[in-house]
Amino acid sequence: MSDTAPGSAYAPTPRTVPTRSRERASYDRALVHAILDEGYLCHLGFVRDGAPVVLPTLYARVGERLYVHGSTGSRPLRAAGASDAGLPVCVTVTHLDGLVLARSAFHHSVNYRSVVVHGTARQVTDPAERAIALDAIVDQAVPGRSADARRANARELAATAVVALDLEEVSAKVRTGGPNDEPEDLSLPHWSGVLPVRRTYGPPVPAGDLAPGIAVPDYLAAL
Structure with missing residues (x-):
């Protein structure tokens, strides 16, 4: 990823300052990028007909910009390209690192590690930028895959939409450590601690019609 934006932190705004647990918030650019780069599934939030809508979809970060994948039949992606105003959105990415089990149910x-991005999404129409965005989205999920697959043809490109969102109004939030039990609960006979959660991959399963002799590529075996 190319990181061209100056400065080591994003500027807080009223929308990026949490109302609870403010000590967990961070605007550190390197931390935000690390959280975004570790994932590939985001949730895209917007308002449709006066009601909130949140959609899961794939994304990629290229420098100080997020690219979000979708279909040209998707209403939010159509709205993002309907006018120069774009579409106000909120994009979230979250990694679950552990279940924290306290002696009390309340605690x-x-x-987790999370990033929230506010801004105005625009539909990407420039062919060169779209090619960069689509390759990045594929490689965000499986690094190296875009070079090992057929490029989209004209019909497929016509059915694919990409929206871009600049990383300007951004915050990260992180919780680490064990449970915060009340002092009077420390003597209770209940197990307390953290159950770690990690993402793992199983062995690659070949397609039923895969030609004999095509081996699992190194970039996939490495996962």
Whole structure:
């Protein structure tokens, strides 16, 4: 990823300052990028007909910009390209790192790393930028895959939409550590601690019609 934006932190705004647990918030650019780069599934939030809508979809970060994948039949992606005004959105990415089990039900929690991005999404129409965005989205999920697949043809490109969102109004939030039990609960006979959660991949399963002799590529075996 190319990181061209100056400065080591994003500027807080009223929308990026949390109302609870402010000590967990961070605007550190390197931390935000690390959280975004570790994932590939985001949730895209917007308002449709006066009601909130949140959609899961794939994304990629290229420098100080997020690219979000979708279909040209998707209403939010159509709205993002309907006018120069674009579409106001909120994009979230979250990694679950552990289940925090306290002695009291109230203090149960989770360890996590998350990023929230506010801004105005625009539909990407420039062919060169779209090619960069689509390759990046594929490689965000499986690094190296875009070079090992057929490029989209004209019909497929016509059915694919990409929206871009600049990383300007951004915050990260992180919880680590064990449970925060009340002092009077420390003597209770209940197990307390953290159950770590990690993402793992199983062995690659070949397609039923895969030609004999095509081996699992190194970039996939490495996962």
